[in-house]
Amino acid sequence: MDFGFSKEQKMIRKEAINFCKKELNKDYVRWMDENVDFPPDELWQKFVDIGAFRANLPEEYGGDDISVLDGMILFEQICKASMSVALAVGATIGFGTRFISELGTKKQKEELLPLIGDGKLKTCMAFTEPAGGTDILGAISTFAEEKEDRWVINGEKVFITGAHVSDYMIAICKTDKDAKPSQSLTIFLIPSNAKGISITRIPKISCHHCDSVGITFNNVEIPHENILGTKGNGWYEMLTVINPERIGCAMMGVGLIAAAYEDAMDYVKKRHAFGGPISRFQILQHYLADMYINLENSRNLTYKAAWLCDNGKDYHLEATMAKLVAAEGALHAGRYGAEILGGYGICSEYPMQRYLRDAYQLQFSPISNEMSRNMLMQFQGLPKSWSGSEAI
Numbered sequence: 001m002d003f004g005f006s007k008e009q010k011m012i013r014k015e016a017i018n019f020c021k022k023e024l025n026k027d028y029v030r031w032m033d034e035n036v037d038f039p040p041d042e043l044w045q046k047f048v049d050i051g052a053f054r055a056n057l058p059e060e061y062g063g064d065d066i067s068v069l070d071g072m073i074l075f076e077q078i079c080k081a082s083m084s085v086a087l088a089v090g091a092t093i094g095f096g097t098r099f100i101s102e103l104g105t106k107k108q109k110e111e112l113l114p115l116i117g118d119g120k121l122k123t124c125m126a127f128t129e130p131a132g133g134t135d136i137l138g139a140i141s142t143f144a145e146e147k148e149d150r151w152v153i154n155g156e157k158v159f160i161t162g163a164h165v166s167d168y169m170i171a172i173c174k175t176d177k178d179a180k181p182s183q184s185l186t187i188f189l190i191p192s193n194a195k196g197i198s199i200t201r202i203p204k205i206s207c208h209h210c211d212s213v214g215i216t217f218n219n220v221e222i223p224h225e226n227i228l229g230t231k232g233n234g235w236y237e238m239l240t241v242i243n244p245e246r247i248g249c250a251m252m253g254v255g256l257i258a259a260a261y262e263d264a265m266d267y268v269k270k271r272h273a274f275g276g277p278i279s280r281f282q283i284l285q286h287y288l289a290d291m292y293i294n295l296e297n298s299r300n301l302t303y304k305a306a307w308l309c310d311n312g313k314d315y316h317l318e319a320t321m322a323k324l325v326a327a328e329g330a331l332h333a334g335r336y337g338a339e340i341l342g343g344y345g346i347c348s349e350y351p352m353q354r355y356l357r358d359a360y361q362l363q364f365s366p367i368s369n370e371m372s373r374n375m376l377m378q379f380q381g382l383p384k385s386w387s388g389s390e391a392i
């Protein structure tokens, strides 16, 4: 068993650290968190310049086709610097590239993938609806009606990350009112500028520089060929394509824990009370020890899931555990990091309050911690604890 990175992987890590130090320093991230709802174009271009959007594109479309694990090495540093930026970049790399590469027609791939690689096309993934995200199959009612040469879409999506700036929405809609839910869905590529689409802001405490918004489709007409995959097979296609998302979200938690731990560690050495540094107080050391253990556990699980995925092995159990451990570890790190910083823990001047706010988002997105635990026990062979089993 080899837990070490190769020479090339160490190089990716070093370059990622240098990139984040230069382009995502704490002052700039704070400025973004207080002023913008998505990373600015100048920053986007810097990601283009380092080849971030080309990295996981297939080679025939101008990409580097790197492994999930190598991608995660770069992603870890972005997550540590800013979970909002990681989400924003991830919505295009993780959803756009993967859905189009795996499900797109030759024409869709030739037209769209090179644009993604050049940073000229942003995507979002619009699945969740107001009726609920956990029981997504039971909740989807957005309907795409098939006409001769087009689809007409009506319905509502909620919490869609980056939809307010995306060029294309990858949306799952019902296309059959009579079929059972798992056989009634189809994935569409919806141009965001189509007539009849309106966006509603959803103010939230976390990830301020990457908004997640509501979308209303009111008689939105799209060309007939704008299907991704096969009509009626969207549920199963979505499950297959979306799986590595859980590894990326686990890495967001890893990044948050790493950032909170590093800042808290730095603080305890500098801050003095009762005649010496607060680092000598055992209880604060225990807070830090738990953060360190959570960091190690979640990082190991996340990289293990990425390795399993790259090697064609089943990784769903590990990815689900990684996301759960990282999400809860991130919340713990933000909470106890804030305690360690005392009053400064909740002041805008310090990023600790951002880590804490951002960590909340990971508790239920993309999958809630409760549902993660349900799935873990289902993977272990216990009876499925939730209804709707006909669907899966």
Ligand SMILES: Cc1cc2nc3c(=O)[nH]c(=O)nc-3n(C[C@H](O)[C@H](O)[C@H](O)COP(=O)(O)OP(=O)(O)OC[C@H]3O[C@@H](n4cnc5c(N)ncnc54)[C@H](O)[C@@H]3O)c2cc1C
Pocket: 124, 125, 126, 127, 128, 131, 132, 133, 134, 135, 158, 159, 160, 161, 162, 204, 212, 361, 364, 365, 366, 367, 368, 369, 370, 371, 374, 385, 386, 387
């Ligand atoms: C900031 C943000 C960004 C997001 N980005 C996107 C995006 O880009 N695209 C997208 O499609 N979606 C996105 N989502 C949606 C996200 O995936 C859902 O919020 C998530 O699936 C939970 O759904 P819900 O919020 O409707 O909660 P609900 O499904 O209503 O759940 C409420 C509570 O009930 C619990 N619960 C439900 N069922 C069970 C069960 N069987 N057993 C135990 N507990 C259960 C849940 O764990 C939770 O605690 C985003 C959400 C947020 C908040």
